[in-house]
Amino acid sequence: DIQMTQSPSSLTASVGDRVTITCRASQTISKYLNWYQLKSGKAPKLLIFAASSLQDGVPSRFSGSGSDTDFTLAISSLQPEDSAIYYCQQSYSTPFTFGPGTKVDVK
Amino acid sequence: EVQLVESGGGLVQPGGSLRLSCAASGFTISSYWMHWVRQVPGKGLVWVARLNSDGSITTYADSVKGRFTISRDNAKNTLYLQMNGLRAEDTAVYFCVRDYGYGGNPYWFFDLWGRGTLVTVSS
Numbered sequence: 138d139i140q141m142t143q144s145p146s147s148l149t150a151s152v153g154d155r156v157t158i159t160c161r162a163s164q165t166i167s168k169y170l171n172w173y174q175l176k177s178g179k180a181p182k183l184l185i186f187a188a189s190s191l192q193d194g195v196p197s198r199f200s201g202s203g204s205d206t207d208f209t210l211a212i213s214s215l216q217p218e219d220s221a222i223y224y225c226q227q228s229y230s231t232p233f234t235f236g237p238g239t240k241v242d243v244k
Numbered sequence: 245e246v247q248l249v250e251s252g253g254g255l256v257q258p259g260g261s262l263r264l265s266c267a268a269s270g271f272t273i274s275s276y277w278m279h280w281v282r283q284v285p286g287k288g289l290v291w292v293a294r295l296n297s298d299g300s301i302t303t304y305a306d307s308v309k310g311r312f313t314i315s316r317d318n319a320k321n322t323l324y325l326q327m328n329g330l331r332a333e334d335t336a337v338y339f340c341v342r343d344y345g346y347g348g349n350p351y352w353f354f355d356l357w358g359r360g361t362l363v364t365v366s367s
Contacts, residue, residue, distance in 0.1 A: 171353040173289075180248075180357040181289075186344065192355065224289055228352035232305045235289040 139163050139227050143236035149244050154215045158239045160208040160225035169229035170208045172201055174221045175238075184223075185210060217243050246270030246356065248323075248340045253361030260330050264361060266323040266340030274298070274318040277343035277350040280325050282336035283360070292338070293325065297348045308334075330365045337362050 140163035150156050160170065168188035175181045183192045185201035188208055198213040212219055220243045225236040252264040264280075280292040293304045293314040302314055313326040323340055342356035 169352070173354075175289075178359070180359045181339065181354075182357070183344070183353065183355045186351070186353050186355075226289070226353060231291075231294075231303055233291040233352055235291070237288045 138232055139166065139230060139234050141225055141227055141234050141236040143223075143225060143239050145239060146237065147240040147242070149242040150215050151244055152215055152217060156212045156215055156241065158210045158223055158225075158241075160203075160210070160236050162206045162208075162227055162229075165205045166227045166229035168204050169227055170201075170203065171226045171228055172199075172210045173224045173226065174219075175224065176221045181224075212241075215241075215243055219243060248342065248356060248358035250338060250340050250358045250361035253338065253363045255364045255366065256330055257367050258331060258365055260365070261326070261328045262330065262363060264325040264327070264338055264340075264363070266325075266358060268321045268323070268342075271342075271356075272318075273316060273321050273323060273342075275346055275348070277345065277348070278314075278316060278323045279341045279343060279354060280314060280323075281339045281341050281354070281357075282334075283339070284333075284336045289339075290336075294343075294350075295323070296350075327363070330363075332365050335363060335365045 170188045172185040189201045222238045279294045295314045311329040315324045337360040339360045340358040341354040344351040344355040
């Protein structure tokens with residue numbers, strides 16, 4: 138199985154800050170990397186697919202980059218509604234695996 | 245509104261069975277691969293199973309293989325997860341999710357999620 142790691146496990150930042158979350162795969166996955174946002178009590182939301190493609194309806198302050206084993210999710214100007222847990226997921230091979238998540242708090 | 249709504253979760257004893265349902269609205273599930281993903285409370289996400297658009301191809305995570313069965317009733321626009329031989333480690337919120345790919349061409353990432361249904365396995 139492909140193992141996914143994320144860093145940091147949590148972060149706190151201010152409104153307007155730029156934040157980045159890193160995801161690393163245990164083997165090369167090309168650009169088969171996706172990002173999701175989870176908020177308690179809500180349906181999870183796809184943010185980025187294929188490493189850098191923005192899902193329809195997702196604010197442009199979200200962006201993704203990377204390939205092979207190292208990937209980044211960036212939020213260019215953090216907003217209060219961005220408080221959530223962010224997960225990466227590899228879609229290269231089954232079982233499709235997720236990172237452990239990064240909790241983002243907005244102060 | 246395009247949405248997925250899970251039901252059927254609850255408390256069950258170890259070794260017991262439960263069937264989860266996922267009702268789709270606003271779109272036709274027969275055009276999509278569908279999956280189940282679970283989340284142990286306070287932990288991360290784990291992919292559980294997938295099913296192709298006509299129900300003929302299934303794949304399972306090793307942890308549930310032989311115990312869980314994913315199926316669909318396209319006429320009812322509903323996805324199911326039959327869970328047998330439940331264990332404490334199956335305790336989780338179960339999400340029904342839609343594959344991004346339309347028309348039977350999957351992408352293996354998930355563009356529509358339900359809110360989940362909680363399954364608790366405990367004596």
